[in-house]
Amino acid sequence: EEFSVLREQGVRLDSGVVDGSVVGVHYDPMLAKIISYAPTRTAAARLLASTLARTRIHGLRTNRDLLVNVLAHPAFIAGDTDTAFFETHDLEKLSTPLADTDAERLSALAAALADAAHNRASARVIGRLPSGWRNLPSQPQSKSYSTASGDYDVRYSLSRSGVLSAEGFDDVSLVSATAARVVLEQSGVRRSFDVAAYGSEIFVDSSLGPVALTAAPRFVDPSAEVAAGSLLAPMPGSVIRLGAALGDAVTAGQPILWLEAMKMEHTVTAPTAGVLVELPVAVGQQVEVGSVLARVEEPATEEEA
Template sequence: MITRILVANRGEIARRVFRTARRLGIETVAVHSDADAGLPFVREADAAVRLPGNTPAETYLRGELVIEAARRSGADSIHPGYGFLSENAAFARQVADAGLTWIGPDPDSIDRMGSKIQSKKLMEAAGVPVLGNLTVDTATEDDLPLLVKASAGGGGRGMRVVRALSDLAGEVEKASSEAESAFGDGTVFVEPYVERGRHVEVQVVGDGKGGVLVFGERDCSLQRRHQKVVEEAPAPGLTEEVAEALHDAARKAAEAIDYRGAGTVEFLYDADTERFYFLEMNTRLQVEHPVTEQVYGVDLVELQVAVAEGRSLPAVDTQPEGHAIEVRLYAEDPAADYAPQTGRLLELELEHDDTFALDGFGIRLDTGFESGDEVGTFYDAMLSKVIAWAPTREQAARALARTLERARIHGLTTNRDQLVASLRHPAFLDVTGVATSFYGDHPETLQPPTDDDLLPLVGAVALAEHRRLGAKVQSRIPAGFRNVDAGPRTTRLGVGADEVEVRWYGGRDGYRSADRDDVVVVSATPHEVVVELDGVTRRYDVRVLETAVLVDGPRGGATLRIVPRFVDPSTQVAAGSLLAPMPGSVIAVRAAVGDVVQEGQAILVMEAMKMQHTIAAPYAGTVTELSASAGQQVEAGVVLAIVEPAEAAGSEEENR
């Protein structure tokens, strides 16, 4: 019997395992990096062990440190979560050799499925349909487009789409570098890329003795950077014959390796031909496992523990009930090529029915962060998973979109608005647009227009009230009061990367907009503003901080930066400056001072949150300054290089 579990992972998956362990009466142990020391999963564990360092290579990827932490804390078992060492057969063997229980598959199964190249051969022999393997030398124009993939891992790391053969070698090199950084193995392979395929996967649980339970299929087609964003179960729009064939293929895959524990068999489904192809088998729990748990009423972590303890699989109902949809809330800016965001989460509040579990239809929240937590540069940008379970797909999508819209999320740019737009998009709701190409097909979801243009006015009014009440003299005089009529007061607020100027009047009669006659400010405090628009009253919750105003209304919210009236000259940068979009490390420099570059040409490559980001020339011109070097750690906003536009260079020559 397992009595104390150490989770060799972090964030929401650590908290998820802890939830089940507590219910089963099992003690919990967390391991954490220095960067993670203040996060909720560390506080919730019965015991915690520090892994000295910050980066994955210094902490969660060092198996010997994890096993030593288990020994020191008295843990008798290790659950790997997902990512990091979860599919590392050598680590699984080390756990067993240390006399600990490994809550995962047999190491031989991990080996056999760990290489996507070898697993394809194994699946082909088992009668599971697969896509062909190609190389830089064997690929032809007829094979385009191509997909370069990491052999040792997933999650979009080490993955590149190639549309021209001339780009293949370079993309293979970049994918290999990214895979080496993320998984410690730079092996990649090449296969045909199905442009409008669907990513459909099947959840299995095996007992290692030939018994396999199949808990239906999930659709994980909505992806950015080849990473999943929206997942759901059951997969919509499949015929009964296709679903049964998928389940049968997944069962064959698990039986072929005497699989033990929870795993996922992933397929690429071509809706036009109703054919599917084996992609890989993830020998671990998946990020999107909650949607399966909801529709099948099963705790997959509990089944993992049961199998690890040597017990047989229970008799369970494998018929789904209702529909579940999960979204991944990321700290990233979709409109800026999904650049990850770092810093302090001022607020992260979502209405939900339960955390990490759900009895009955409703909203489940699996989160690794809470209000006030710091989001750093060393790990994945996912903040939370929000899951809706309802009788129908349409009801689940509606409930989930409204929950996200009403959420209080401030301090960092997130993909919240994109998720809401996705869940309400006609192409998603009628299933016709559900494909891995969804975001390429529907760029309007990247930066959907806000439904509430009153947020800046509300923020400006609340800020004025806050300043009035905080004034050391004349705090009882209404903000904006004048003995003689004068022009309106102005407040400048930052909204994302832009700034807006709000013009307003104040006085004994309260506040009013200088530009909108159809808006009436009914009442205002620093905490709440009530306005009336066309006879309809709207109530806004507000929080005024030193540098920002947090506004939340019935149709979403905004973090409004307070723009100072006078700008510090030292903060200004030269025209043509290329700034670091986030904290991270420079891993490659592609140009030199004096180089003539074209618009879009790569100048540097940065790595942050386990992903590579190319810093490109904004226009054709000449590199006049280049202060960054490979291996250098940089903060967000630092000037990395300056590109002088070609027109400016030409004007200087003429002046000479």
């Protein structure tokens, strides 16, 4: 929905899209290419790594963390690269997120405070009162978020004067907070957290690294719940063949179907042994990300029976 170009010396961005462009799944989905240039390979690599780390990418799954770590690796800087680079230098280590768990915790706190600021700014009644204000002491405000690496429960309270008290953040104080930016001071160091919310998806960008959060709903809609054992489409694509039929007994890891997306085949496998009780797709069907492709039901145990 939104796209803007970089304007930084030494960096060029090539792209064929603008705000509002429709990007389909039938052609190369590359949105943009970032190129850096400098007098030396080391300077160019460092500039490109810094640019990628600071680029705000919201809503898209990318390998940005891997690219930044590769660009900063001594072997890459030295030009010691070949087709076995990932195997030689441990792909899992190279894919380590730029933001560690401490950064995610702090970003979750910033997201909660930004949400509170948004609620205050949009309140139709007594909107000037501080967030969570009470005549008498009450329970802390509580908000929950999840990331790819874990879940975070944020519990905090604000005094009448706006002083922050957050559980597990004894060394953190609030400097300022709006719906789009939160400034926190931790052990004497001030950091700004830029917060963008798209429904339940929250993206926090700071010097600690980019963090993508999913806000847990306060009240769960039963109709929105996905049944246990459901296999969801990881990306939009087309079903090109099936590996099992409805009612078949399957084993853990057995291919259930294959998706074609972005010129590649993606195998969807059974998460556990059981019976294929739902298969609402057919060969040639186009599916959207998050669509239920199949459901495997584990056999009942003796205790359950």
